[in-house]
Amino acid sequence: MKKYDITVVGGGAGLFVAEAAIGLGMRCALVEEAKLGGTCLTRGCIPSKILVAPADLIRESQRAGKVGLEFTPPRMDWSAISQRMWGQINVSKKVDAKLARVENMDVYYGTGSFMGEHRMKVVSRSGEEWVFDSQRFVVAAGARSFVPPISGLETVGYVTSETFFGEKFPESPWKSLIILGGGAIGAEFAHIFSSFGTKVTLVEMRDRILATEEEEVSQLVENIFHQNGIQVMTGYKALTADFENGSKRILVKNQENGEESWISGEEIFAASGLISNADKLNLDAVGVLTDKRGYIITDEHMKTNKNHIWAIGDINGKYQFRHKANHEADVVTQNLRQDGNKKADYRAVPWAIFTHPQVAHVGLTEREVRETHKEYYVGRHKYSQVAGGIAMGYDRGDSDEGFIKILVSEDNQILGVHIVGPQAAILLQPFVYLMNSGQNCERNEKWKGAGTYSYLEELRIMCPELGSYMPIQDSMVIHPSLNELTAWVINRLEKVSQGGSKNDERI
Numbered sequence: 171m172k173k174y175d176i177t178v179v180g181g182g183a184g185l186f187v188a189e190a191a192i193g194l195g196m197r198c199a200l201v202e203e204a205k206l207g208g209t210c211l212t213r214g215c216i217p218s219k220i221l222v223a224p225a226d227l228i229r230e231s232q233r234a235g236k237v238g239l240e241f242t243p244p245r246m247d248w249s250a251i252s253q254r255m256w257g258q259i260n261v262s263k264k265v266d267a268k269l270a271r272v273e274n275m276d277v278y279y280g281t282g283s284f285m286g287e288h289r290m291k292v293v294s295r296s297g298e299e300w301v302f303d304s305q306r307f308v309v310a311a312g313a314r315s316f317v318p319p320i321s322g323l324e325t326v327g328y329v330t331s332e333t334f335f336g337e338k339f340p341e342s343p344w345k346s347l348i349i350l351g352g353g354a355i356g357a358e359f360a361h362i363f364s365s366f367g368t369k370v371t372l373v374e375m376r377d378r379i380l381a382t383e384e385e386e387v388s389q390l391v392e393n394i395f396h397q398n399g400i401q402v403m404t405g406y407k408a409l410t411a412d413f414e415n416g417s418k419r420i421l422v423k424n425q426e427n428g429e430e431s432w433i434s435g436e437e438i439f440a441a442s443g444l445i446s447n448a449d450k451l452n453l454d455a456v457g458v459l460t461d462k463r464g465y466i467i468t469d470e471h472m473k474t475n476k477n478h479i480w481a482i483g484d485i486n487g488k489y490q491f492r493h494k495a496n497h498e499a500d501v502v503t504q505n506l507r508q509d510g511n512k513k514a515d516y517r518a519v520p521w522a523i524f525t526h527p528q529v530a531h532v533g534l535t536e537r538e539v540r541e542t543h544k545e546y547y548v549g550r551h552k553y554s555q556v557a558g559g560i561a562m563g564y565d566r567g568d569s570d571e572g573f574i575k576i577l578v579s580e581d582n583q584i585l586g587v588h589i590v591g592p593q594a595a596i597l598l599q600p601f602v603y604l605m606n607s608g609q610n611c612e613r614n615e616k617w618k619g620a621g622t623y624s625y626l627e628e629l630r631i632m633c634p635e636l637g638s639y640m641p642i643q644d645s646m647v648i649h650p651s652l653n654e655l656t657a658w659v660i661n662r663l664e665k666v667s668q669g670g671s672k673n674d675e676r677i
Contacts, residue, residue: 179290418438578639
């Protein structure tokens with residue numbers, strides 16, 4: 171029986187850990203159920219953005235009249251778009267070929283499950299089995315699409331993000347599409363296919379789409395969806411699926427008044443969230459604990475309740491984004507070298523939703539701020555209020571005009587930033603740097619022997635700009651550019667008390 175120093179389960183962010191382990195001279199096993207590269211490379215963020223890019227250009231061309239241009243409707247080459255997408259997905263083959271030449275590493279393609287504290291079994295799709303022992307394990311096995319329990323859905327058939335970037339990828343855009351779920355995945359695919367001419371119906375059981383975002387952000391996106399011909403049905407529950415006249419259809423129920431109605435489409439796309447892959451691992455055999463949702467519980471060092479097992483990425487249920495998984499992989503790799511000193515830091519986890527309009531977010535929503543702060547400051551700034559936005563054709567009162575919203579504490583600390591509109595993901599990133607700007611201060615002070623985070627207030631005396639917006643206030647901003655949209659929101663801060671808003675300007 172083979173024995174390894176470390177086994178990595180999952181070939182996404184787990185690849186970084188495996189690479190580091192090999193660099194440290196460890197004998198490593200890598201277990202992957204599907205394709206190397208994980209969700210991001212093979213069925214998520216990268217291939218979907220190759221579809222988003224032409225969809226964005228289509229929407230921009232439709233708005234060109236605002237700046238004095240007219241375009242004939244663009245001719246879409248689905249074959250060319252598809253080839254670009256598959257070219258990126260197939261990078262996994264190059265990764266596979268490279269790993270096959272790495273000494274001290276064995277790659278197992280199949281589903282791994284524990285047989286004991288240090289033993290794992292891997293079963294391939296063809297039924298081949300391997301059993302081996304390992305001193306340590308890093309579980310990065312991810313999550314999969316949740317399919318809602320709709321009567322008849324399995325018989326009718328549907329697509330998920332896994333099968334869309336696989337055997338159910340369409341030969342051409344569907345004529346009509348029902349999307350179940352108004353989160354990030356549902357919103358992105360609604361943008362993609364509506365731009366390509368598909369009649370899209372988006373069904374969301376909650377009372378608004380993009381429920382993780384500010385209410386005003388969700389509302390703007392929904393309004394623009396309607397303008398772009400997307401039928402948005404919030405507050406509806408899907409009950410039954412069947413066929414009618416060669417089309418798929420779903421019976422939905424209005425959660426408020428109980429009325430039922432049928433909606434039809436050529437295809438159904440299930441985008442109702444994710445569930446953990448931990449149920450495939452036979453964790454009972456090793457005693458690793460999970461939470462009530464089925465995600466593996468980890469500490470700040472990414473360790474489970476078992477000292478020799480770590481869990482990173484989607485499978486621990488904390489902010490399911492690839493950049494967060496990469497951060498956790500870095501924590502584990504450094505701890506392998508330094509014997510467990512590095513901690514994961516989730517104080518400023520950013521994300522973006524690449525729909526139209528684009529959405530970006532870091533930190534708290536205003537609803538969350540109200541729970542912990544009696545008083546705080548809110549600033550808003552619209553695209554039409556800066557020269558860069560005006561140049562792009564945004565006028566005051568435009569129904570599709572985006573904005574930035576910032577939430578700031580009494581002591582100048584950035585609590586949350588929310589942007590909806592062109593280049594939102596790029597415009598958000600500097601705020602992430604600011605929110606993390608206190609880390610070096612804290613580390614340096616700890617190195618001098620100051621101790622724990624209880625010294626935070628003392629640190630702010632030495633580093634007054636710790637996590638605050640003041641560097642923006644003191645910096646020059648390129649003019650004219652959209653950077654003014656995010657920089658000048660600071661000048662629009664108004665104080666908010668639990669009793670309501672007051673015109674008490676911060677600056």
